[in-house]
Amino acid sequence: MRTIVVGMGTCGLSAGAQPVYDRLRELAESRPDACELTISGCIGMCFREPLVEIRGDGKRVFYGEVSTESAEAIFQQHVLGGSPVQDEHLIYGIDENGNTFGEEKSFLDLQSRIVLRNCGTINPDSIDDYEAAGGYSGLKKALTGMTPEEIIQTVKDSGLRGRGGAGFPTGLKWSFAAGNQGAKKFVVCNADEGDPGAFMDRSVLEGDPHAVIEGMIICGKAIGAGFGYIYCRAEYPLAIQRLERAIDSARKKGYLGKDILGSGFSFEMKIKQGAGAFVCGEETALFASIEGERGMPRIRPPFPAEKGLWQYPTNNNNVETYANVPWIISNGAEAYRSSGTEKSPGTKVFALAGKVAKGGLAEVPMGTTIEHLVFDIGGGIKKGKEFKAVQMGGPSGGCIPADQKDTPVDFESIPKTGAIMGSGGMVVMDEETCMVEIARFFLNFTQSESCGKCTFCRIGTLRMLEILERITRGEGLPEDIAKLEKLSVQIKEASLCGLGQTAPNPVQTTLRYYLEEYRAHIEDHKCPAGECEALVDFIILEDKCVGCTLCARNCPVDAITGKVKEVHTIDQEKCVKCGKCITSCNFGAVVKR
Amino acid sequence: MKTAAKKESFSYRLWRYDGAPGELIPLLQSAQEHFGYIPRRAISYISGATGIPESDIYGVITFYSQFRLKPMGKYVIRACAGTACHVSGAKSIIETIEDELGIEVGDTSEDGLFTFLTVACIGCCSLAPVIMVNDDTHGRLTPASLRKILKEYRRKGRETTEGAAI
Numbered sequence: 210m211r212t213i214v215v216g217m218g219t220c221g222l223s224a225g226a227q228p229v230y231d232r233l234r235e236l237a238e239s240r241p242d243a244c245e246l247t248i249s250g251c252i253g254m255c256f257r258e259p260l261v262e263i264r265g266d267g268k269r270v271f272y273g274e275v276s277t278e279s280a281e282a283i284f285q286q287h288v289l290g291g292s293p294v295q296d297e298h299l300i301y302g303i304d305e306n307g308n309t310f311g312e313e314k315s316f317l318d319l320q321s322r323i324v325l326r327n328c329g330t331i332n333p334d335s336i337d338d339y340e341a342a343g344g345y346s347g348l349k350k351a352l353t354g355m356t357p358e359e360i361i362q363t364v365k366d367s368g369l370r371g372r373g374g375a376g377f378p379t380g381l382k383w384s385f386a387a388g389n390q391g392a393k394k395f396v397v398c399n400a401d402e403g404d405p406g407a408f409m410d411r412s413v414l415e416g417d418p419h420a421v422i423e424g425m426i427i428c429g430k431a432i433g434a435g436f437g438y439i440y441c442r443a444e445y446p447l448a449i450q451r452l453e454r455a456i457d458s459a460r461k462k463g464y465l466g467k468d469i470l471g472s473g474f475s476f477e478m479k480i481k482q483g484a485g486a487f488v489c490g491e492e493t494a495l496f497a498s499i500e501g502e503r504g505m506p507r508i509r510p511p512f513p514a515e516k517g518l519w520q521y522p523t524n525n526n527n528v529e530t531y532a533n534v535p536w537i538i539s540n541g542a543e544a545y546r547s548s549g550t551e552k553s554p555g556t557k558v559f560a561l562a563g564k565v566a567k568g569g570l571a572e573v574p575m576g577t578t579i580e581h582l583v584f585d586i587g588g589g590i591k592k593g594k595e596f597k598a599v600q601m602g603g604p605s606g607g608c609i610p611a612d613q614k615d616t617p618v619d620f621e622s623i624p625k626t627g628a629i630m631g632s633g634g635m636v637v638m639d640e641e642t643c644m645v646e647i648a649r650f651f652l653n654f655t656q657s658e659s660c661g662k663c664t665f666c667r668i669g670t671l672r673m674l675e676i677l678e679r680i681t682r683g684e685g686l687p688e689d690i691a692k693l694e695k696l697s698v699q700i701k702e703a704s705l706c707g708l709g710q711t712a713p714n715p716v717q718t719t720l721r722y723y724l725e726e727y728r729a730h731i732e733d734h735k736c737p738a739g740e741c742e743a744l745v746d747f748i749i750l751e752d753k754c755v756g757c758t759l760c761a762r763n764c765p766v767d768a769i770t771g772k773v774k775e776v777h778t779i780d781q782e783k784c785v786k787c788g789k790c791i792t793s794c795n796f797g798a799v800v801k802r
Numbered sequence: 803m804k805t806a807a808k809k810e811s812f813s814y815r816l817w818r819y820d821g822a823p824g825e826l827i828p829l830l831q832s833a834q835e836h837f838g839y840i841p842r843r844a845i846s847y848i849s850g851a852t853g854i855p856e857s858d859i860y861g862v863i864t865f866y867s868q869f870r871l872k873p874m875g876k877y878v879i880r881a882c883a884g885t886a887c888h889v890s891g892a893k894s895i896i897e898t899i900e901d902e903l904g905i906e907v908g909d910t911s912e913d914g915l916f917t918f919l920t921v922a923c924i925g926c927c928s929l930a931p932v933i934m935v936n937d938d939t940h941g942r943l944t945p946a947s948l949r950k951i952l953k954e955y956r957r958k959g960r961e962t963t964e965g966a967a968i
């Protein structure tokens with residue numbers, strides 16, 4: 210009996226896992242004696258999706274980029290025949306002795322997985338799978354064998370710090386909420402993963418929803434709360450669906466509800482869907498949104514541990530933080546401290562994306578260097594291009610240049626570069642990425658997501674955006690750099706919440722490391738990376754153009770000339786740089802230089 | 803947008819409303835699911851049931867990008883404009899959609915088939931650039947592959963006449 214596992218996270222589905230699953234189901238149903246078919250969440254190898262795993266004979270074998278045709282071959286030869294298909298689809302495996310093989314060996318073997326322990330391994334819709342993997346044993350231990358003080362002490366001893374970005378010690382936060390009295394208390398899970406370029410929490414919710422639920426119940430016991438909310442963004446429909454099923458099955462098994470496991474402790478929880486506002490990732494804005502209001506941040510203090518949701522003491526952590534908790538309770542604080550650094554123990558999940566060769570999820574001990582993440586695990590830069598920078602922390606973060614690639618990722622080292630740890634999004638940039646344009650991109654984001662409460666954030670970000678826009682158009686003024694610096698300081702000083710206080714970070718870090726690029730735009734009207742359209746020429750590549758005339762027909766100013774089946778050319782005098790030729794070309798023959 | 807939320811009808815949710823706090827946003831989400839957008843009369847119904855002034859409800863609707871005050875097309879295209887997609891060519895994807903459908907971001911096509919929006923991040927960064935059409939995600943796009951996908955939806959949309967907006 211062999212088990213077929215299809216990776217059905219959002220990344221797998223968008224790469225085409227559904228038809229593969231449907232075909233395998235037809236095949237599996239024809240031979241119920243020989244195999245079982247199940248699903249899993251994302252194992253992190255998003256760059257090779259859709260993934261199919263065959264378990265059996267003591268082995269686990271992963272196939273990548275599986276199509277319906279290759280799925281059939283895998284079924285006939287491996288599932289029925291017992292011998293793995295040795296072709297380019299076989300990317301990773303673990304044999305009966307625990308040895309690993311395959312070309313993606315380095316991607317998974319160099320990771321150490323606590324948060325992602327079950328992602329890609331268990332069926333997220335099956336509570337039995339989760340229990341078989343040791344799930345809810347932490348909860349049993351916490352409810353039946355530990356006092357709230359002992360739970361908090363264990364979390365404190367583990368040194369777990371909030372994985373949402375700020376890195377506040379979790380045990381300490383819990384002790385505040387536990388120490389405050391209230392008629393009710395709440396546990397809130399921030400699953401409003403809004404940072405563009407971050408998808409760790411989505412993968413955890415889709416791949417292992419019970420870990421988050423278990424962590425929240427343990428937190429409820431520790432601080433004396435009876436109700437929990439998971440605030441999840443509406444852009445993650447699959448995560449919401451799996452969470453709902455997980456909550457239902459946890460309730461049926463008696464892990465949620467009254468008198469859980471006979472301990473006398475009762476806990477219930479509910480999902481609240483976000484409605485599309487980045488600022489709701491800020492905890493006080495998130496509470497306002499759960500309360501049904503406009504998601505505007507509130508003044509702190511009073512802090513949530515004192516007066517949070519509906520003015521009751523509340524503990525708020527993000528998805529990854531809660532997912533760590535059951536492991537810590539089960540395995541003990543010492544075991545958790547054995548990985549990571551002195552001040553940032555444990556592991557951190559990073560979402561590798563952008564120009565990195567192997568985009569996906571990587572969980573590594575804190576203190577691992579950026580170089581190790583991008584090159585050893587991530588396989589370096591796509592198409593052999595030059596590594597330029599990584600962007601960490603999303604719109605609140607900053608760019609860390611290539612020459613600082615030996616920086617360890619932990620809560621102490623990253624802020625020294627001017628970036629922030631953030632929630633774990635790591636967008637890799639190559640030589641073709643313009644840093645002024647990236648700063649403009651982030652300011653455009655924060656400007657439109659500013660809730661408008663604080664003047665400096667509302668108007669200051671708009672002024673910064675206007676300056677950056679004119680620089681990328683080649684119309685920058687000599688005094689613009691000084692203006693950007695001044696506005697950055699003012700916005701940071703005078704904003705109430707994290708959004709405004711960090712909005713200038715992308716500009717400040719790019720000014721710090723890439724001042725020359727700003728100068729080139731302003732003084733020489735050149736974009737060194739060749740990205741800003743107003744400052745580059747559009748060129749047709751001779752070796753790629755097949756002379757289909759499509760670009761010439763689409764050009765609104767008739768700047769393109771050429772005969773059928775002959776290489777076309779663009780008249781730079783006439784060209785208005787609208788980009789229509791690039792989007793219309795089916796051969797990738799039009800490029801910006 | 804279709805989500806996994808309990809498929810209770812909008813009218814049932816209104817009837818069931820018992821004054822519990824924090825129900826405004828779920829009610830609005832339910833209205834949007836029912837009508838495809840939030841019509842003027844839905845605001846009146848909600849205000850009547852909850853006692854929340856219509857002006858406050860309007861304030862909440864306009865704060866969140868999910869809520870729409872105008873009808874949406876049968877297929878809602880959300881082009882990801884997140885960081886990873888941005889550095890992987892989201893701009894040419896957005897321009898291709900605008901070109902192909904003849905509408906700009908925020909608009910609905912005249913035949914009522916497509917509404918085009920951008921979204922900050924779908925969380926499929928490793929498959930960038932990405933779009934979502936209703937609840938289906940399409941990744942690793944190029945202008946050419948995107949045009950194929952759009953043509954397919956247009957064909958499907960014109961063939962099937964049944965089914966309300968989204």
